[in-house]
Amino acid sequence: MRVTMFGTGYVGLVTGTCLAEVGNDIYCVDVDAQKIAGLERGEMPIFEPGLTELVAANHAGGRLHFTTDAAQGIAHGQIVFIAVGTPPDEDGSADLRHVLTVARTIGQHIDRYTVIVNKSTVPVGTADRVREAIAAELSARGAKVEFDVVSNPEFLKEGDAVKDCMRPDRIVVGSDSPRAVELLKALYAPFNRNHERIVLMDVRSSELTKYAANAMLATKISFMNEMANIAERVGADIELVRHGIGSDPRIGYSFIYPGAGYGGSCFPKDVQALERIARSHDYEARLLDAVEAVNLKQKEKLFELLTRHFAGALRGKTVALWGLAFKPNTDDMREAPSRRLLEQLWSAGAKAQAFDPEALAEARRIYGERVDLTLCENAYAALEGADVLVVMTEWKAFWSPDFARIKSTLRTPVIFDGRNIYEPSTVEAAGIAYYGIGRGRSVQRSNRALR
Numbered sequence: 001m002r003v004t005m006f007g008t009g010y011v012g013l014v015t016g017t018c019l020a021e022v023g024n025d026i027y028c029v030d031v032d033a034q035k036i037a038g039l040e041r042g043e044m045p046i047f048e049p050g051l052t053e054l055v056a057a058n059h060a061g062g063r064l065h066f067t068t069d070a071a072q073g074i075a076h077g078q079i080v081f082i083a084v085g086t087p088p089d090e091d092g093s094a095d096l097r098h099v100l101t102v103a104r105t106i107g108q109h110i111d112r113y114t115v116i117v118n119k120s121t122v123p124v125g126t127a128d129r130v131r132e133a134i135a136a137e138l139s140a141r142g143a144k145v146e147f148d149v150v151s152n153p154e155f156l157k158e159g160d161a162v163k164d165c166m167r168p169d170r171i172v173v174g175s176d177s178p179r180a181v182e183l184l185k186a187l188y189a190p191f192n193r194n195h196e197r198i199v200l201m202d203v204r205s206s207e208l209t210k211y212a213a214n215a216m217l218a219t220k221i222s223f224m225n226e227m228a229n230i231a232e233r234v235g236a237d238i239e240l241v242r243h244g245i246g247s248d249p250r251i252g253y254s255f256i257y258p259g260a261g262y263g264g265s266c267f268p269k270d271v272q273a274l275e276r277i278a279r280s281h282d283y284e285a286r287l288l289d290a291v292e293a294v295n296l297k298q299k300e301k302l303f304e305l306l307t308r309h310f311a312g313a314l315r316g317k318t319v320a321l322w323g324l325a326f327k328p329n330t331d332d333m334r335e336a337p338s339r340r341l342l343e344q345l346w347s348a349g350a351k352a353q354a355f356d357p358e359a360l361a362e363a364r365r366i367y368g369e370r371v372d373l374t375l376c377e378n379a380y381a382a383l384e385g386a387d388v389l390v391v392m393t394e395w396k397a398f399w400s401p402d403f404a405r406i407k408s409t410l411r412t413p414v415i416f417d418g419r420n421i422y423e424p425s426t427v428e429a430a431g432i433a434y435y436g437i438g439r440g441r442s443v444q445r446s447n448r449a450l451r
């Protein structure tokens with residue numbers, strides 16, 4: 001099938017590439033000329049495991065094209081996807097500027113029946129606005145062209161995006177047009193062979209499904225962080241509590257890790273946007289407010305522990321950071337907890353020495369050259385001359401470090417484990433003080449004695 005993808009970010013580039021991989025002919029359109037030129041040369045704008053090889057193979061195979069020419073893209077596609085960014089507006093609601101710009105451009109150029117598929121995460125009712133924007137452009141040029149607007153939210157996870165796209169656990173399609181649904185069923189058939197994954201519904205339910213999914217996941221994280229904060233105060237170990245509740249199949253083990261708060265381009269903005277959607281329909285979403293408030297506070301947790309450890313005297317201290325990306329296997333630092341910690345360290349007069357396996361270039365792009373941030377080429381270089389170590393992102397490479405080397409390199413051997421990846425007794429046995437999230441130290445000692 002001939003498909004056009006507007007937006008070559010995490011969603012558009014991965015989806016376009018996976019659709020090409022199963023044999024479709026794809027045009028990826030982006031306004032960022034540098035990104036398109038880089039892709040033409042085989043340079044990836046993002047780090048995503050497995051993506052480079054797949055893009056190269058499909059580009060070389062003539063199934064994956066990159067262009068900044070929107071008209072060319074629209075002339076190509078029977079199906080045109082909108083996968084552009086929907087960043088938070090000033091008041092936290094989703095900014096639909098890019099989505100509506102693409103809609104108008106489509107209206108200016110379509111000349112035959114086209115299915116427009118909205119993949120961006122957008123407030124309920126956006127499909128109607130996209131339809132109106134296209135219709136207005138068609139009527140301005142006196143053209144009569146049939147089209148359908150479908151909602152098809154994306155559920156891929158950064159770091160696993162290619163895998164998620166090739167083997168989706170569900171494909172939500174919101175449409176009331178049998179003609180559009182048939183085309184999408186045909187497009188997604190190769191991803192649907194094992195069992196039926198398409199969940200068909202009306203457009204508004206589909207738009208809300210995406211927000212509901214992200215809000216649910218964010219709620220699980222904030223819930224666990226709240227439990228961790230209670231555990232710390234009552235002298236319990238949240239990691240034992242986690243195992244205790246995860247074993248209940250109604251709760252499950254996934255997504256109940258306490259930590260330094262959630263970040264990324266989706267959860268923070270989507271929870272806020274859903275809360276604003278509810279408010280604009282005269283409903284106060286108290287749970288969503290709380291999920292966001294708990295998360296904002298949690299992003300300050302490591303700074304709180306550092307301040308406590310140094311009795312407030314952070315000026316002149318150097319903090320080694322392992323991990324900058326908002327989660328492992330990505331270079332994405334949007335809303336990353338590391339950014340909040342860096343801001344807090346800098347305003348307290350401390351310096352940071354950071355290492356991340358993939359996000360160093362992104363950190364350089366965000367912060368440029370500054371005297372209070374040194375970006376290091378490997379994890380141990382970040383420890384040289386540092387007072388303490390903070391683990392921000394649970395990259396696999398950090399899970400079994402050389403504790404003896406950490407101890408001998410740090411000025412004062414202390415680890416602040418923002419993701420609870422270490423066993424406190426192992427760290428302490430190596431002569432290093434340990435702080436985790438929601439893990440009372442005296443409690444750990446008594447638990448150790450029991451084992």
Ligand SMILES: NC(=O)c1ccc[n+]([C@@H]2O[C@H](COP(=O)([O-])OP(=O)(O)OC[C@H]3O[C@@H](n4cnc5c(N)ncnc54)[C@H](O)[C@@H]3O)[C@@H](O)[C@H]2O)c1
Binds near residue numbers: 012035085119265
């Ligand atoms: N990143 C994720 O993990 C993820 C997962 C699910 C859903 N989403 C949603 O998908 C959407 C895209 O997210 P992303 O992370 O891929 O964004 P991104 O910022 O990585 O990419 C967006 C791209 O759109 C391009 N763009 C902007 N205006 C354009 C226009 N008029 N024409 C063509 N291209 C244009 C930008 O240049 C950019 O390359 C968002 O709504 C997001 O909430 C993201």
